[in-house]
Amino acid sequence: MSEKNYHHGDLRTALVQAARTILERDGLAALTLRACAREVGVSHAAPLHHFRNLAELLAAVAAVGFEEFVKALDQCSDIQIEPLERLVEMGIAYVAFAQANPALYRVMFGSDRPNVVTEQLSTAMRAAWEQLHGASARAAGDERSLSVATLVWSVVHGHAMLVAAQCMPPIGDTDELLKQSLEILASGIRAVVANNEAKF
Amino acid sequence: MSEKNYHHGDLRTALVQAARTILERDGLAALTLRACAREVGVSHAAPLHHFRNLAELLAAVAAVGFEEFVKALDQCSDIQIEPLERLVEMGIAYVAFAQANPALYRVMFGSDRPNVVTEQLSTAMRAAWEQLHGASARAAGDERSLSVATLVWSVVHGHAMLVAAQCMPPIGDTDELLKQSLEILASGIRAVVANNEAKF
DNA sequence: AAACTATTTTGACAGTGTCAAGATAAGCCT
């Protein structure tokens, strides 16, 4: 943590901020090391002293993305409602975040995602998972928490990706379809939980 | 359709084949127009007369990917089992295809997917959708077919992407988890269908 | 045979990631 008040001040975080600006303004394809350097106003090779390569910069961007992501999901935790309903709300918030920050979401989860896993990134990702896993446990019990969490995550992630990639063909209101999907899913969870309780 | 037996013979399809070879051997990052030209043994600019840009070549690769994809899902249609169970089998086949052809799947559905939509590509995509939509209709009825199809697609697509991107944290057997997910999902569909029938 | 067209090559340009060497500035030590 010794990147402060040298030539630039704090180039590292400035570069991450520039990356986000470029991401929203020009899209992922325009997000290059040199573009970030230009945006900040430093020479083209300056970023290499803070990020060994482009993947490391993307990892840093993804990390801050995950931190905001967790905050967005956190807002659902406050609501005083039934656990299963809260899980559904969390799913809706998940997709809303993805649609509100499409380019950032692509960096976080994209197939061209950085295989470089920074400490910061892995902890941020773990926090997001814990969020969902906890909500699943409260909604379906500890035994089913793992499968329910992966199921919910798969649904919302898949939905977000397919909508973003425009892979959903003759469909009208995708938000409405998401709600219906989550309703069916909730029914499934209810059925499984009920069946599980009936056994004992 | 006039690209035959000139200098090379059929450079267009040769390039698509070369693209698949590079994709499996060296990964998506190494898939460039020039690399394809090298692989085939033509000059670096030769591909431009068959694909206006890299995105168009990727679209062609994605198209053949979707065609094979539909074939893979088709094999589940033969099985003489209950429609809902067949839908689950189709979901498993879906994920199996994605895991067997990770790089190809990335080109087909990746976030860096070509926004160029060729005629060949869009028809191939539509065929895949029809496949899933039809199976959903048989399993859950026509009324629910749309929401069920999007739900199933979201689940399997999301699962495949998350596993491929190694975003699933402390999880053991992902295949087992997929089966559990699809079971919960089937319960939900059953419940919704039963509820729907009870209404009338 | 000659004209024409489709295909491919050659050469060029701007842009990229990344490395190596030099320049600059901040902190530290005596």
Place this chain on the structure above:
DNA sequence: AGGCTTATCTTGACACTGTCAAAATAGTTT
């Protein structure tokens, strides 16, 4: 204060990329 060390940044270079324009080549047509 003055010099040394280290962190930071710039400059210049290289190989690679996509893409364009012009030339060359080979097949088709007349």
